[in-house]
Amino acid sequence: MRHCLALLALLLSLPLSAAQLHLELGDTSRQWSSAELLAHPQARDISIEQDVSYKRPMQYRAVPLAVLLQGVGVNDHLQAVALDGFAAEMPAAPLLQQGPARAWLAVEDPAKPWPALGNGKPSAGPFYLVWTAPQASGIRPEQWPFQIASIRRLASVEQRFPALLPDPKLPADNPVRQGFALFQQNCLACHRLNGAGDAQFGPDLNLPHNPTEYFQPAFLRKLIRDPQSLRTWPQAKMPGFTEAVLSEQELDALLAYLGHMAGRKP
Secondary structure: OHHHHHHHHHHHHOOOOOOEEEEEOOOOEEEEEHHHHHOOOOOEEEEEOOOOOOOOOEEEEEEEHHHHOOOOOOOOEEEEEEOOOOEEEEEHHHHHOOOOOEEEEEEOEOOEOOOOOOOOOOOOOOEEEEEEOHHHHOOOHHHOOOOEEEEEEEOOHHHHOHHHOOOOOOOOOOHHHHHHHHHHHHOOOOOOEOOEOOOOOOOOOOOOOOHHHHOOHHHHHHHHHOHHHHOOOOOOOOOOOOOOOOOHHHHHHHHHHHHHHOOOOO
8 A cells, every 4th residue: 555655646746748739731740749849949938928818927938830830821721729629710821920929839848837727727738829029910819729739721711611601792891791800810719600610619609599689789798898797607718808809899890790690590
């Protein structure tokens, strides 16, 4: 018995096993272990002034994401899939730029794990997409996916999921079209609509019913701005979208898209 306890204590004292990042970039695929990325020749220590997930300044060992995206072009489309099913849709161009905002893949060292994101929650690791100078390029919170398991090059959202498209007869300057772009940026990472999308995180926003059909307008805006102020439970995960993230005009456009899609169910 004493021998078993000593062995258990030894195992608990060992560093956590290295994680694997899967890159599927069209014609090429690659796996990187956390150890390989921590030792990458371009890895460096970076400071994030206001981390989106931790809500405070953070320090990371990170690799410029662009150096890992060999063969990816500025017109390509990428998707970062997290361990919990969160699927962030990302145009490649901002990820490849050298500045002013720059994308980094922060890598959690198994020997020095990051803090938990909250009580009973894991850390943001093993891999976390963070940005230096994000405000310089209008980077949104949904462009900071954490607990990343894989990054894939895919066709655009419009090509993959035609069920998300608004009526093609709408004028180019119709707010619904802007709302569709905002839906992709802010909602599609967690939600599907008309059964279309890759996320496994939140409910479908049109089937069986669209939220514009069962929420009074003022309460739907309140839900988007501060979900916990409208309804709360311990497992709630939806973030709030402040005016700094989604302006009133942008929220109007997003709601216009949702209301429009209530009439475009399959």
